[in-house]
Amino acid sequence: MTPHSRLLAATLTILLGSCLSPTSLLANDIAEIPDFMGDWSGEWTNPKGGYYRNSFKLMARVIGKGDNIYEVQFVEEFDKRVRPYLVATARAQGNTLVLQSGDWNATFSEGVCKGAGIPIDGELMEFELRKIQRVSPTKGQEPPADAIVLYDGSGLDAWGTGSKNGAVWKIQNNGDLVSIPANPETRERNNLYTKEHFEACRIHLEFKVPYEPYNRFQHRANSGVFFQNTYEVQILDSYGNTGSWDDVGAIYKVSPPRVNASFPPGEWQTLDVEYHPAEFNLGGTLVALPKITVYLNGVMVQKDQTITSQTSHGWKGRQPEPEYVTGPVWLQDHGHQISFRNIWIQKL
The missing domain is CATH 2.40.128 (Lipocalin)
Known part of the structure; x- marks a missing residue:
C-alpha cells in the first residue's frame, strides 16, 4: 500500500464512519519504528x-x-x-x-x-x-508467592477464548503473546478470558503496542483489560496524547488518567491495577461502587477511582448489578497486534 493510498483509506474511515467496520482498515499496516521517534x-x-x-x-x-x-x-x-x-x-x-x-x-x-x-x-x-529509552520500575516484576500466574510464556492453560473467527492468540518464539487479527475488516472479535473468576484482585501485566503511523485516535493500536466483563482499563498507542478518557490508563469513557505516562510504540510498558468490585447488601441494594487504582509504567494514573458506570460498549451508563461482583479478567481483541507477557494476579 502506497503512502497516498494509506492516507486515502484513513480519510475514508473518518468520512464514512459507521458505514465501515469499527476495526481500523489499517490495523495490520504496521511500520518499523523510525530512529527519531x-x-x-x-x-x-x-x-x-x-x-x-x-x-x-x-x-x-x-x-x-x-x-x-x-x-x-x-x-x-x-x-x-x-x-x-x-x-x-x-x-x-x-x-x-x-x-x-x-x-x-x-x-x-x-x-x-x-x-x-x-x-x-x-x-x-x-x-x-x-x-x-525509559524503563518502567515494575518491568519484569516477579509474581508474589500467593499470586496466580496467568501467562509466563509457557502456555495458555489459564485462558479461554470467545469467537472462533476472530483473532488468533499466538505465542511467539520469544514467549510473547500476540493477538493476530484474522480479518481487520470484520466485526468478529476474539477476546481472551481467564477461566477462573475473580472479585477483588491485583493484576500485573506487560504490553507492547505496534507502530501504526497512518492510524489515528481509537484506531491506533487499541486493546484493553476488562474486569468482570464490564470495566475496562484502556490500552492504546497514546504516546504524545494529552491523556483523555479514552487514552491508555483511562477507565474507558469514565475517568481520564491523571497524566499520560505512556511510552512510545515498540517499547514494553506495564500496567499494575488494583480492583475492588461493587458492594451490595443482602437485599441486593448497591451500597458501594467499584473502585480501581492504576499504575502505568510505575506512575499512578488512577487512585481509588470510583467507577460510576459500566464501561463496555453495550452497557455504558448502567450502574453495577449484583450478578457482576465476580467474573473473568479478559484481554481485548480490537483488531491490532498487541503483545503481552508476564501476567499474574493476586486475590485480595
Whole structure:
C-alpha cells in the first residue's frame, strides 16, 4: 500500500464512519519504528537567568505521523500535566530530522538533538538533547508467592477464548503473546478470558503496542483489560496524547488518567491495577461502587477511582448489578497486534 493510498483509506474511515467496520482498515499496516521517534532528554546549555538559572531540564517527544512527518513536543518534564514549550511539525531529510517553527529550530541526528528556542517568558536559548529509552520500575516484576500466574510464556492453560473467527492468540518464539487479527475488516472479535473468576484482585501485566503511523485516535493500536466483563482499563498507542478518557490508563469513557505516562510504540510498558468490585447488601441494594487504582509504567494514573458506570460498549451508563461482583479478567481483541507477557494476579 502506497503512502497516498494509506492516507486515502484513513480519510475514508473518518468520512464514512459507521458505514465501515469499527476495526481500523489499517490495523495490520504496521511500520518499523523510525530512529527519531521516542523520548529525548537534556538541558538548556546557556540558561539566561531567572527561573532557568536553576532549572536546566528540557525534554522532547517525537511522534511519527507517516510520510516522514513528525510531531515534536518540547516539555520541561515527562509524566506531568505541564504546558509544552512548543508543539511543532518536523520533517525527516535523510538521516536528519529538521524542525523550524518561529524562533525555534532543532536537528535530530544519530541520537543527538541540538537547537535553540524560547521557553515560556524566556529569551532565546540553546539546548542539547539525547535519545533515551525509559524503563518502567515494575518491568519484569516477579509474581508474589500467593499470586496466580496467568501467562509466563509457557502456555495458555489459564485462558479461554470467545469467537472462533476472530483473532488468533499466538505465542511467539520469544514467549510473547500476540493477538493476530484474522480479518481487520470484520466485526468478529476474539477476546481472551481467564477461566477462573475473580472479585477483588491485583493484576500485573506487560504490553507492547505496534507502530501504526497512518492510524489515528481509537484506531491506533487499541486493546484493553476488562474486569468482570464490564470495566475496562484502556490500552492504546497514546504516546504524545494529552491523556483523555479514552487514552491508555483511562477507565474507558469514565475517568481520564491523571497524566499520560505512556511510552512510545515498540517499547514494553506495564500496567499494575488494583480492583475492588461493587458492594451490595443482602437485599441486593448497591451500597458501594467499584473502585480501581492504576499504575502505568510505575506512575499512578488512577487512585481509588470510583467507577460510576459500566464501561463496555453495550452497557455504558448502567450502574453495577449484583450478578457482576465476580467474573473473568479478559484481554481485548480490537483488531491490532498487541503483545503481552508476564501476567499474574493476586486475590485480595
